[in-house]
Amino acid sequence: MTGCVLIVSDDAQVHQPLRSILEPHGFEIHGAGSLAQADACLAGLPVALVLLDARWPDALAVTRQWREGSSVGIMLIGDDTDRLAALECGADEYLVQPVQPRELLARARNLLRRVNPPVPMDTHLKRFAGWTLDTGRRRLKAGDGRETPLSHGEFQLLNVFMRNVGLTLSRDQLMDQLRNREWLPNDRSIDVLVGRLRRKLQDNPADPELIITIHGAGYLFTAAASLAA
Incomplete structure (x- = not known):
């Protein structure tokens, strides 16, 4: 799967290698060197995936801002020390430099599949504890009508919980049931996702x-879900 990718960095040594890896494989690449340019691209282009330089000023704050208002795929690229902080702010993926071309391609394709999955024929609205989950649009709706987008990780975790209401699931069990996500030894990403959810x-x-x-x-989910009429 290919799609529209926005590379956000003011460093040509970050931007150009990413472009050279992705463009020959059919990705439509756009670049932004400032927050204003990035926001303009996100507003005016069908961006499915953002590659954000983790060393960019306020990269974590920007990640949090975009995640609160959008379900666009967000992959940060930087040093390993920032990986957990990036996930806590809502990033979907984190790629450690130096970037390996095959890894970037694989992660980009997998993330695009998760961000833009085929709409299933049995898409439903699921209700639980005063909330409504739109499984097709991957959004939560509160009782007052406010909608909140979910990242792919948050959406998958919520679905795992709803399939296992009343059961205590360990971190390992939760990780086993999350699809299309790579985990590292001693990874605390489950705790991060739980906190965000x-x-x-x-x-x-x-x-x-x-x-x-x-x-x-582990964790126990208490609210049984039902299909909305």
Whole structure:
């Protein structure tokens, strides 16, 4: 799968290698060297994937801003020390430099498949605890009508929880049920995703009601879902 990719960096040594890897494989590449340019591209182009230089000023804050308002795929590229912070801010992927061409291509294609999956014939609205999950558009709707986009990781995790209501799932069990995601040893990404999902569900982490931490065991989801009419 190819698509429209936005590379956000003011460093030609970051931008040009990424372009040279992706463009021959049919990706439509656009570049932005400032936040204003990036926002203009996101508003005016069918961008499916953003490659963001993690060393770019305020890269993490920008990631959080884009994730709050969009379901676009976001991949940060930088040093390994920033990887967990990037995931906490809503990034879908993190690629450590120096970039390996085959890894970039594989991750970009996989992320595009997750961001723009074929719409299933049995798309439904699922209701739980006052929330509605639009499985086709990957959005949460609150009781007052406000909609919140979910990243692919958040969406997958919520679906895993809804399939296992009332069961305590360990981190390993959760990782096994998440599709199309690569994990590293000692990775705390599950905790990051749970934290992000709790914030979007307004589930107080100090006293959660929907996603409960079972200390030493894992997480328990309490809300049964039903299909909306």
